[in-house]
Each structure stands twice: as C-alpha cells, then as structure tokens.
Amino acid sequence: MKIDAYTRIVLTVIAGCLVYMVAKDLVLVPSAHAQVTDAVTAVNIVQVAGSPVVGPRDSNFETALPVRVLQ
Secondary structure, eight states: OOOEEEEHHHHHHHHHHHHHHHHTTOOSOOOOOOOOOSSSOOOOOETTTTOOOOOTTOOSSOOOOOOOOOO
C-alpha cells in the first residue's frame, strides 16, 4: 500500500494540531505570585553599585526617599 503526498501532508497537519493541543496547556515553569500582605516591609539600602548611600547634609534620613523598582 503506497500513501500519496496529499495523504502524508494531511496526516502531518493533523499530527501537528494534536501535538499543539496537548502542549499548549503544558506548564514547564510555574508562574510566580507575590505575597499579599497589609504590612509594610522596611528596606535599608547601604550601598548602590558599590558606593555608600549618603543623603544631603541637611537630611536626617527620617523621610522617605523615592525608589523606582525595575522588573
């Protein structure tokens, strides 16, 4: 029994669709979620890129400093 090219293409497309349907819901790395709390986390920054953090001379570091979080 010889299978022609059209049948091979159709069967290949069907096989590809079946693989896609199975693999689309496959999770290799679970997603991460942040903890939900009402508490404030204290952060003390000592160095930035190896340099000590110093404030203006008239600052007592009691006030909040603006912080930008990347990624």
